[in-house]
Amino acid sequence: MNVEKIRNKKVSDRVVEQIELMIESGEFTIGEKLPSVRELCELFGVGRSAVRDAITTLKGKGTVEVKHGEGTYICGFDSSSLFKSQVLLPSIKDVHELFQVRKILETGMAEMASINRSEEMISEMEVLLSNQTDTGWGSDYSFHMLIAKASGNEILLQLVEFISSAMKKVMIEFYKQIEEDISLVRKIDQQHVTILQAIKEQNPKLAGQEMMLHLTTVETLLKSSVLEKA
Template sequence: MNVEKITTKKVSQTVAEEIEKLIEKGSFKAGEMLPSVRELCDLFGVGRSSVRDAITTLSGKGIVYVKQGEGTYICEFDPSKLFNYHLLLPSSKEIIELFQVRKILETGIAEKSAIHRSEQDLLKMEECIYNQSVNKWESDYQFHMAMAKSTGNEILIQFMQFISATTKKAMIDFHQYIQKNPDTVKQIDNQHLQIYEAIKERESAKAHRMMSEHLNFVEEEMLQSHILQQSSRK
């Protein structure tokens, strides 16, 4: 297999992009297991941490999933067949429908996380909240995924991956929008912290409530962002 060795700064991001290209070309097929971390290191000429970070990114986008003790598999499910969020800009109706699903799914995830989370799960959530070395939308996504993973429920995790994969563009646009309003950014950061604290203290009902309030707030902000972007395009 002919691939270019990677020498760019954001190595893990480039590795993830290269793996995506190989999946699109059919070199790696849906349902199959990816080569091992060591083999991918040799293939791209990069270190193990870069490959692991790339797999985490791909997992977050719903392209692959990890089976503990086995390896990393390529998802067969194509979320774009279920949703229309691959469009450049989703409609208000699509945003509302998305958040209807998220409120059902993620409030339950927060509640279960408070019951089942481990100390390692808490460390991962904490890292997502305070990590300033990655894009804001990515740390936001990783925080929500860390909660899903802490439930130990593979179906919930895959649902989160599918939904997030379909809304990546909207999420990036939304975070670009709120960066212009530091107060909104601060509110969202505080909401994440409140959810985390409820999970840490194993207060499942409070975690459910905090997540509901957070999603209501983000939905309103995203709808406002959509309205403004639509106006600017007229």
């Protein structure tokens, strides 16, 4: 097991990073009990206080669960931790439920955006979609956030941002996978264009329908390209 010895400042934060990396790599798996504090001290070459502080941080992020008298266990994806930093890839079931929420929120969001959008917002979305150098998850995230902004509902904007943050890791991996297939990239890009056109034409029904089609497509591709290979 290759483990970096930790000797610089903010030792507990570095311990957190190391444990999170080991979870991501599969060295620690969901449901597994972490080594004892003493063993972690030896593993990372740090003191007990650093390990204890790290465990407290990981517990706060929902990454681990401390069972008194038993030990510390790796948690799976927890929907109650949507507003906290997530390290683990959600399961297929988790992603399906997240997309159910996205379909409810973002179809209505697209409809609202088609009614409330300004010419400035339309121009901003057109510039974003025309930028061929800005692709991948970052561009996708920005497009959906611009639609949320165009809806004119601040609470909706925050909800979409929270859900996007929860899905960030899996969506980044998704775009890495599909970038090898230009036809899929073009399909996603064209769906964005079609959604924007419906919003621009102030057609709420069509905007909602196109958003639903887009989210259904992405969910299907995501399950087959990332989660089934995880």
